[in-house]
Amino acid sequence: MKTIVLVPTGEGVGLTSACLGLIYALECQGVNIGFLKPFSQDQFSDEDRTTALYRHLSHQQTVEPIAYSTVMQQLSLGEQDELLEEAVRLHREVAKNHDFIIVEGLVPNGHDRFVDDLNASLVQALDAKVVIVSQADLNQPAICADKVENQIRHFGGADTTRLSGILFMRTKGLSEESAQIPVTLDPNLRLTTETAQFTQALQKIHAHIGTEKLPVIGLVPFSKTLSVPRMSDLAAHISAHWINEGEASQRRVQHSSLISANIEHELHKFVAGELIISASDRIDVLLASSLASSNGIPLAGLVLTENHQPNNSVLNFCQSAIKQGLPILHTTLNTFETAQKLSNLSNEIPVDDTERAQQVTRFVSSHLNPDWLTATLNGSYQPRLSPSAFRHELVQKSIAAKKRIVLPEGDEPRTIQAAAICQSRGIAHCILLAKPEAVVDLAKARGIELPNDLEIIDPDLIRETYVSSMVELRKGKINELQAREQLQDSVVLGTMMLALDQVDGLVSGAVHTTANTVRPAFQLIKTAPDYSLVSSVFFMLLPDEVYVYGDCAINPDPNAEQLAEIAIQSADSAKAFGIDPRIAMISYSTGTSGTGADVEKVAEATRIAKERRPDLLIDGPLQYDAASVESVGRSKAPDSKVAGRANVFIFPDLNTGNTTYKAVQRSANVVSVGPMLQGLNKPVNDLSRGALVDDIVFTIALTAIQAEQQSD
Incomplete structure (x- = not known):
């Protein structure tokens, strides 16, 4: 079991982002990766932020950290060994289901004097490697080098074999262009030249930093775009209440502007992503915000300050903006106090801000050295097609x-x-x-x-x-x-x-x-020569594996011949996207345990599909649990090579398929990519009308890969 403990040099270095980014980069390599935070340092909350974000992003479970009060109590009683034993127990619990574990270490601060000693003891207890995480300023290499050197001493200095690398986060001194946000892991964004130059500057202060033994594994730029809060994050911070909540959970504050002069001199501030702050008696500002929204400019929102909020007649005049989702807050603070409080808003990612967390993980992972990742893995795991790996492969294949x-x-x-996005990234x-x-x-x-x-x-x-x-x-x-x-x-x-x-x-x-x-x-376009119908598949991105579901969107009630064709189409689609197909023909009955026209249709479809494509692993009829759960598969179909191991599921009709995919998607919070149409002469793909930008990007990538496959 390989374990890496990420140890920060101080507060505010972006430790959570570093953990999530490294996890994502390893997932894209096909690693079954786990996460552990052994010790909590939060005195006021029962929910650990990194642990919660890991669960939201990976859709996997992990253990809860040991509470801060328990840590303090055991340390005060001289029970550090018992504390470490509990940390090892938690580590073993995570290790049961994973090949590799990323551990978040404790953060050195002004009041927890035990941090450095406990981090060093934890690394020994888990027999782990260490990645030092620090902030960087390209214009101050001496300060950066000293911070790293001070942390290295706690693990035995430069000669120790525990150290695996140094990750510099929130790097200042880089151009704005260096902070592009990738759709998925994109090694082309890595700052190779800047990393080499900064490493040389560090080595003038401490020669062993940046050597093969202690490499700089990444230089991650500070990104204003990834530090932006949502409008919904502001209300409590400025003691405000909602006049109109609108799209507060989606709109992000890229910049903020105080409106104090005549409105004619302030109109240039009404741009996309702008938070407008104004006294509540400035009706002209409210009307200008409303007009900007009506003209298609998505302001981040509007904060009205001081005692009185606008009357209803004014708000009624702004109904078009309100209907378009413009968030409007009112606070009794004055304008200056409001702006000052907002300037002190934390850069930390809120637990429920999954969109920002996903962007941050991709951003950090894209700046990690791929050679270091390969050397770190060193054949110690069995590759799998995780959701992250699937999306990564999707983008890379479409670029090619x-x-x-x-x-x-x-x-x-x-x-x-x-x-x-697709054009600029070459997708x-x-x-x-x-x-x-x-x-x-x-x-x-x-x-x-x-x-x-x-x-x-x-x-x-x-x-x-x-x-x-x-x-x-x-x-x-x-x-x-x-x-x-x-x-x-x-x-x-x-x-x-x-x-x-x-x-x-x-x-x-x-x-x-x-x-x-x-x-x-x-x-x-019509159907391809080998096919008589068009069908569809969804790629279901489950935590441990990617499943293919077909047909869930096109054919209401296919006959046996058509169902066999859907199975063959779906298997070929799975292969095209790196999935070795094991096809289960789904029914309410497994084998010969049930009877009826519906079961017979599935049995006949299985026979036809096997006859047409003897190269495929295909079995049916199988109930869903017999197809997907190994223990049930062994019990109900002991001789089957598919039962309990299926990854391509063919449903007997549209009613079953559509219901199942939506039930799995919503109940298990699973991302689904599709529907992808198959069987046409040339690729055409349909989006959901609620599709997010990323959904459209991945569908474009799917379509490009289909086109490449059909041109072979």
């Missing part, structure tokens, strides 16, 4: 594919942002179908930076060129007039571009229904 993906909903804000070459000026205006209002090579095509300028081709493709079914009318729909237009090989794939559905997205594909 270099495909052109058309996005018919080109003026939809989430789609614009996803396209910008795909994206084509937005929209009026260029509309895209530019929306991007400007929302603070989205459009890459120069992002392609935006005005549908009005190209529709006519597809009329004759569409008539030809649907010969005998539509005339030119009907083709022109249908091409007014941007999804139909994008599908025509795909049909004529001008793009490699299509993603739609952020505002269109599934039928709107899929119908043109059925009519113009």
